[in-house]
Amino acid sequence: MLEELELRDLGPIRKAVIAPAAGMTAITGETGAGKSMLLSALQLISGGGADSARVSPEADKAWAQGVFSVGEGHPVLQAAQDCGVEAEDGELFLSRTVPASGRSRAVCGGKTVPRSVLSRLAEYLVTIHGQSDQIRIASPARQRAFLDDYARNTDERAAYAIAWQDYREVSDRLERLSAQQAQVRQQADYLKDSIAQINRVDPQPDELDTLKAQRDTIEHAAQIAQGVRAAMTALDASSLDEAGDEPGACQLVTQAIHALESIGIARISDEPVQQLKQLRAQMLDVTFSLGHYVDTEEEGADLDQLNARIHELTELVSRWGPTLQDVIAWRDQAELNVQDLDASPEKLAELQDLRQRRYRRLQQVARKLTVSRQTAADRLGETVTKELAQLAMSGARLDIRVEERTADGDGVPFDATGGDTVSFMFTPFPSAQPMPMGKSASGGELSRLMLALELALAERVCEDPSQNSQAGMTFIFDEVDAGVGGKTAVELGRRLARLAQSAQVLIVTHLPQVASWADAHYVVAKQVGAKATATTVRQVSGEERVEEIARMLAGNESHASLDHARELLAMSSLDHVA
Known part of the structure; x- marks a missing residue:
């Protein structure tokens, strides 16, 4: 979980500190105020590309740091140790410095590390769903991993991993022996031909x-x-x-x-x-x-x-x-x-027989893994399709295909992940043809599709949190409210709040119907001075929050808009019954 995000001299923001809530945190502000800089800071500490043009004017460098709380057993701890980094008192520090000219510097746990280390660790900590980050789920590997998380097929994957390792081990031995035998036969043939040539002369x-x-x-x-x-x-x-x-x-x-x-x-x-x-x-x-x-x-x-x-x-x-x-x-x-010279045909036959036995075992466990994925795919597709109908995407649907892979050049249809391919196929409207996710959805549609997927996964996590490899993940959503309003906006906020019950959620939004559901609310605002314009980031609560919601509703703070804002905040609760 992200405990604190701090940034300095990034774009128009000279200094800001955000302490997100454990549940849902909303970030609002007028267009052009600089909300995107908060996402830029998160992308920097996640190993994203560094752009020196985003360093604040008159500053020599920009800096961002995220402090993450990681409990015992969190998968990021082992990944950090593999990179030579240790968490301190249950906290992991990720920071990035971007100079106005020159190369950026990544630091993790007080140690300078390659940028790739931040990218690797951030995979366990942060998932950014924005216009430029939706391509992640378009990867077949990410789709398969997401489906496996939803399927809760840890036992099936573990059994397959063992069977795959056993099969590869004997296959490698057989390949080495076969190669040695080929060399022995070649050597023997060479010697025989040479002897015959000498004897002939x-x-x-x-x-x-x-x-x-x-x-x-x-x-x-x-x-x-x-x-x-x-x-x-x-x-x-x-x-x-x-x-x-x-x-x-x-x-x-x-x-x-x-x-x-x-x-x-x-x-x-x-x-x-x-x-x-x-x-x-x-x-x-x-x-x-x-x-x-x-x-x-x-x-x-x-x-x-x-x-x-x-x-x-x-x-x-x-x-x-x-x-x-x-x-x-x-x-x-x-x-x-x-x-x-001896080609050892008996040993070769013995390994060939062993490989056949292990291949049959691999087929058995691969089939169980495929069945678990196919069962989960049907359920996940139906759940997401229902969620989309509530997110102003009526008629859209998600179909998840799990297809057994054809054999490769060696006649083996398996790899380290199983014997099938997983593809998320999205249909934006009833008459459209299903297309791979990421190629058939707009940015806003894809953001809401991701939200529906995360909500479906959250429901499974609630059934058994120990089965979720993304436990403790921080989800950041940007542009998910594009083209949404009215009742659909309320439903969008409600679903984000539901997701926040099992994961930390940060949402950059223009909709008061969404912001009103947040547990914490930050406002990004421009302050125009006589000599310069600065951007501030401050947390609002109580009456200040009512005023921000009123501004988002009506653009002013009239008595009517304030009353409307109070009513909206009161209704934005999962415990509220309409």
Whole structure:
């Protein structure tokens, strides 16, 4: 509950303090007096946008603070603790400073906090129903939450939350295991393909170096052949079956031997002849060896085939090298690794079975939650439609649709909130087509529609207040009296007073028939001075309140208007019987 609202230098209001009643508080004043600044202050402490243009002239900053009474067990206490803020003596302080230039500053419980913290906490404390705030209820999430509050289905939601958590837990485990198995299968397939590729090539440890050397030899075959032939011709031209003009070295040595032998061995030593014969034998051996190279080159090895083999081996080295020995070692280890890989199909089947069982449980509790919402939707729609008829909206109706959701891409029609979608459909007049709430109602209609919804919820709260997640909420209504007058205005005031029996209500109004129902009454008024115009906010009671109601009724304080005001105030009581 809002105990106190204080603001300084906001628009035309230099300073104001409001202590709203626990029930209904009315804020009145002539058009343009500055009543909107009070709403601006509430929006600021609720985390709304800050507009430096609203800082009072000649002031360097505007400031607003709300003091909220929060009893033990209030849901905002846990939210505040999550944000690092503690209530003090059962009170929570929310304030905001808006400089004339620069960024605003949010403070909660004496600590500077991000603006988003104020927004989060204000959701538990304040609901503003104004022209710019009606979009809240247009959110499907807010509509579902409102319907759940009305349905009082705490047990069903708790059972669903447990079932949903259990289902997601096993689904996450199954997804992780499936992903791991996919990775294992991919790894095994990679190893098998690699092993097959290496085995197909069948590399030998030193094969690549040998083949490269052989290729070099083949690529230089012409040069080698020319040199070998020249050497053999010089040694023995007959070894190549070629007749040369010049004798080779072997022929010359033979001639030398014959010349020595022709003179007779006895006449000279035979040692030179033996040495020449040994030399000739060595030259013939060399010639024979060179003839082998000539024969090899003449075989003409297939260079293309050789290059193809070298390419295959090089590919292996580039992937699993840097040498063929490394390639072979990698293959041998890969063959061992393939044997160790296990996809654990038994564990996968076990989790799949568990997920199916938990999914069936989820379906059961989701159905109970859906039934609770559908039952509450019918009752809430009828109640709100009846309320609208009393608020100058005869013929308008609210239909609340609870439809089971279709399956998503994973084949699961559930999420953390249940298995259905909730939509508030508003029909402004009998011949109109139902449209989503927020798209088919004007600002005034939407404000009264919100009032009817809050009244319906208040009736349920009276049945069992412990079931209301909005207990202790402060409701602020603006523009709910647009286009309303006469008897309808009286009914509007009566219904606001009924809501104030279970929640705190602040209403900005131009209607005396509404203001007369308030437990506390504040007047916003302009005071025009010689040099400046100031706006004051003061609480009125007794005869001052009678005078304000008379002004609202007739624009003056005549005896007739004063008597009318006293009569209206006397009749504005839930205990009054017309």
